[in-house]
Amino acid sequence: MFFLTEIRTFIHFLCFKAFEVSRKWKFYITRLYHLRYLDVILTVGWSPVDQVLAIWNEECDLYEEDIVIVKRIYDFLRKKEYNAKILFQKVFEQRDNLKYATLLAFLYHYGIGVNIDPERAFEWYKIASEVKKDAVAQTQLGWCHSKGFGTPVDKEMAFYWYKKSTEGGYAVAACNLGNYLNERIGEKLNKQKAVINYEISAKMGYIYAQLCLGNCYYYGLGTTKNVELALMWYRIAAHAGYDEAMIQLGEVFVEDGRSETEKKIGFQWFKKAADSGSSKAMLCIGHCYYNGKGVEKNLETSFNWYLKCAKRGNFVASHWIALFYLEGSGTKRNFVKSFYWWKKAAQRPDSPNSVLYELTVCYLFPRGTNKDLHKAIELQRKVHQNSKRDTFNVHTNFSFDSFSWCNFRCLVEHQVTAVIFSHLYSSKVYSMSEPITIAVFGGSSGVGRKFVKQVLERGYKVRALVRTGSKSKALPHHENLEIVYGNAFDWLHVLATIRPASIIFQSIGPASLSDMGEYPTSKAQRTINAAVTELPKGQIKKMILISVVGIGNSCENAPALVKFGGDWVVPKLMDDKRAAENILKEFCGDSGIYWTTIRPAMMNNLKITKKYHVSEDTKITLFNACVSRADVAHFTLEEVIEKNLWLNKAITFTRC
Helix, strand or coil: CHHHHHHHHHHHHHHHHHHCHHHHHHHHHHHHHHHHHHHHHHCCCCCHHHHHHHHHHHHHHCCCCHHHHHHHHHHHHHHHCCCHHHHHHHHHHCCCCHHHHHHHHHHHHHCCCCCCCHHHHHHHHHHHHHHHCCHHHHHHHHHHHHHCCCCCCCHHHHHHHHHHHHHCCCHHHHHHHHHHHHCCCCCHHHHHHHHHHHHHHHHCCCHHHHHHHHHHHHHCCCCCCCHHHHHHHHHHHHHCCCHHHHHHHHHHHHHHCCCHHHHHHHHHHHHHHHHCCCHHHHHHHHHHHHHCCCCCCCHHHHHHHHHHHHCCCCHHHHHHHHHHHHHCCCCCCCHHHHHHHHHHHHCCCCCCHHHHHHHHHHHHCCCCCCCCHHHHHHHHHHHHHHHCCCHHHCCCCCCCCCCCHHHHHHHHHHHHHHHHHHHHHHCCCCCCCCCCEEEEECCCCHHHHHHHHHHHHCCCEEEEEECCHHHHCCCCCCCCEEEEECCCCCHHHHHHHHCCCCEEEECCCCCECCECCCCHHHHHHHHHHHHHCCCCCCCCCEEEEECCCCCCHHHHCCCHHHHHHHHHHCHHHHHHHHHHHHHHHHHHHHHCCEEEEEEECEEECCCCCCCEEEECCCCCCCCCCEEEHHHHHHHHHHHHHHCCCCCCEEEEEEEC
16 A cells, blocks of 8 residues: 555656746756856856846746855855955946846845844835836845845735735745645634745755645645655755755655665665755654664764754753663763753753753752852742743742842752652653663662662662762663762652652661661651652552561460560660651551551571561461561562552461
């Protein structure tokens, strides 16, 4: 079916070429004349003014954009070492000769040899339009009326002059007329007329109109949807070298292609546009490699294409590169480079709030730069301007400019950052992270370390909070592991850890049984609960706590040595774990979050045996009390997380 469509489209293409042969021969000869003979012919007895006029007429015949014509004129002047001011003076001296009128208006319009003067440009466009009946000048005059360039905005006059120029056979005017009619939203008749004008312009050979006409057929705008005709016009514009048409063809085949063959064809169109220098096409290729559409998925190649595109000034690609460096996807994690590309992405005039939030996070924590509250404030002011609401007043009645820096620092560290992270999650900045993310506290030792290793092997993403760099060495190096350096008792650091997570695993304990210090497990649990309240409701699905045997039911079914030994030998440890369990249960009951408390007895570092027994009232003996940390981690992952068992229960973990 696909190949039949290709054949029909090719036949349409040949028919179009035959129909347009009377114009196309002129196009190709003019282009040949331009490439090989124009400079030679123009140098024989022609003044620089006449040579520039010839360039102007030639580029207008080829329907080139104004910016291309300006560049061509400047290239010519540079090559001939001719001063632009002298050129303007010579053209101005011959202003009575109407053949120079449109060129003179163009020089005023773009400031070639003279300061930009919209009023004088409009005046000379009008003279050339009314007296000379120049179709190009009429199009430019219509543009002046539509944009208010040198005259007040007058849509009716713009329509009038576009129509006059179209009647004079100028393709650009017909396309502009189509755009004008298409902008009148809600008027079905105007959209149908827009399609008619696009078709007139497209058949004259204007590639932008061919793209617009293809869009009308593809999306059913002002006409019946016809994919075959849309593809035909896209191909005609693409074969003429129009990058946007190539990209549109690529998007049609990659996104809507029914087979892998069609997706590969779409990728090849992206590649062709990228080879001609289109940064937008490079971005599309990056997407293809990232999602595995039309080509085998490859994060490293995707990163390279995004980087190539970003270096050309594409802000969207800068956003992706910053995410790749932040997540360590396709390249090594590098917070400094991530920060650099966030700054690049934020230079976009209409930079999205998600980028500004990430930069704010970089300055607050810090991440890849030094801590700077002043810059964080500036960024949040911009967010406020973008969103038309004061982000800082979500949790407080303070006026942004009224309180001292001391109060502001307190507000930032205890309230505003929560709002920032809430927006970060709700805007799905981390949507590229498909696997479930688990926040781990206590992952650098004991059960936590075994748990991190196992969940990474299963394909989950992990954000682990560790106190120091030396602690992080205990964790495996993995692309799905992100380490947050900080303190589990610091609200900001905890919030940074759980920000993208949906499951929280907590196995924090004392550094040593002889030195409990503050009660670590219960204090960390309170901090985690406080941070969870600042996330969107429903984000956290489960909270898991590793406790100890000797609490609750496990105490009733334990021998005297286990039952009373803990409270005699390590009373602070038992009080800490007991308090943590109560804090977790009460908080989850009020928040509607599933919780599970696991109470293993004595633990060792043996390998997984999968020989364990779990129950709320298991009888503990001296023979089944010793269990493997790897088995506890395995049970937590397989039974609690993946099978959704043992929810809202405190269970005792023993060996079979």
